[in-house]
Amino acid sequence: MKTILITGASRGIGLATATLLALRGYTVYGTSRQPQAETLNGFTLLKLDVRDAESVKACIETVINHSGRLDVLVNNAGYTLSGAVEEATLEDTYRLFETNFFGVMRLTNTVLPHMRRESSGHIINIGSLAGLIGVPYLGLYAASKHALEGYSASLRYELHGSGIHVSLVEPGDIQTEIVSEPPSNPLVAYDGIRERVAAIHAANLRNGPPPEKVARVILRAIQQRKPKLRYTVTAGQEILVPWARRLLPDWLMEYFIRDAYHMNS
Numbered sequence: 054m055k056t057i058l059i060t061g062a063s064r065g066i067g068l069a070t071a072t073l074l075a076l077r078g079y080t081v082y083g084t085s086r087q088p089q090a091e092t093l094n095g096f097t098l099l100k101l102d103v104r105d106a107e108s109v110k111a112c113i114e115t116v117i118n119h120s121g122r123l124d125v126l127v128n129n130a131g132y133t134l135s136g137a138v139e140e141a142t143l144e145d146t147y148r149l150f151e152t153n154f155f156g157v158m159r160l161t162n163t164v165l166p167h168m169r170r171e172s173s174g175h176i177i178n179i180g181s182l183a184g185l186i187g188v189p190y191l192g193l194y195a196a197s198k199h200a201l202e203g204y205s206a207s208l209r210y211e212l213h214g215s216g217i218h219v220s221l222v223e224p225g226d227i228q229t230e231i232v233s234e235p236p237s238n239p240l241v242a243y244d245g246i247r248e249r250v251a252a253i254h255a256a257n258l259r260n261g262p263p264p265e266k267v268a269r270v271i272l273r274a275i276q277q278r279k280p281k282l283r284y285t286v287t288a289g290q291e292i293l294v295p296w297a298r299r300l301l302p303d304w305l306m307e308y309f310i311r312d313a314y315h316m317n318s
């Protein structure tokens with residue numbers, strides 16, 4: 054059975070995925086910056102801060118020392134930065150990318166030598182529908198997920214033929230308590246609209262499917278002999294987003310996105 058490491062498994066999508074995979078008999082390691090126990094729901098919980106290279110190295114070493122191998126890495130740890138893009142400082146943005154993008158690179162670069170030795174492996178990066186389109190008042194989060202799209206699609210070419218696969222799982226709104234940091238530099242120009250759009254974002258999360266739906270898609274990706282580049286996880290009208298972005302002209306796509314956030318008046 055495969056050995057799997059999932060970053061950010063203390064709650065939300067990571068917890069649901071680690072729980073499901075452990076139940077299916079995989080050897081699962083999940084992580085948290087502050088683990089409250091050594092095991093959780095049948096998987097081993099390790100300490101990890103994806104922003105810290107030493108922490109990443111120690112975590113991977115623990116997995117390799119215990120299991121002798123690492124077959125699947127699920128880069129899941131992440132959070133959102135809310136507000137208008139103009140309201141975030143560069144420091145806010147560096148911090149966000151340290152987790153959502155550079156954290157993925159740190160983990161990936163550390164596990165690849167182990168996977169290359171086995172001539173097999175699977176890196177699954179948790180992107181987002183926000184990695185495919187612009188999202189008002191979540192713009193820098195969208196930017197971090199767009200970066201992950203370009204990174205993952207390129208890495209997949211570079212690892213072609215090595216036995217190591219790269220996939221993106223792209224959920225829409227999922228019912229979790231995902232952390233949303235406010236921007237450090239709020240501007241009067243966005244007062245009112247910022248709160249109205251944030252309320253729509255929050256309602257979309259509340260009404261989204263449970264994280265177990267993403268967990269089942271990740272399980273499917275792990276089971277496939279030839280994993281795809283992209284797996285979207287959508288509900289309701291979101292199902293149209295990947296298609297609409299390819300087929301519609303920008304002006305029409307922008308109209309629909311503005312409409313979804315009541316920004317057309």
Ligand SMILES: NC(=O)c1ccc[n+]([C@@H]2O[C@H](COP(=O)([O-])OP(=O)(O)OC[C@H]3O[C@@H](n4cnc5c(N)ncnc54)[C@H](OP(=O)(O)O)[C@@H]3O)[C@@H](O)[C@H]2O)c1
Nearest residue numbers: 061062063065066085086102103130131181226227229231
């Ligand atoms: N919820 C959604 O609607 C949605 C939609 C699309 C994509 N996603 C993506 O799915 C992933 C999981 O989101 P979620 O909704 O499940 O959020 P969540 O419930 O807040 O879980 C986030 C996990 O990431 C961990 N984490 C955060 N910062 C970390 C760091 N620096 N180092 C290590 N671990 C860290 C947290 O663990 P500790 O706090 O215990 O360290 C937690 O376990 C994210 O990449 C998110 O962008 C979510």
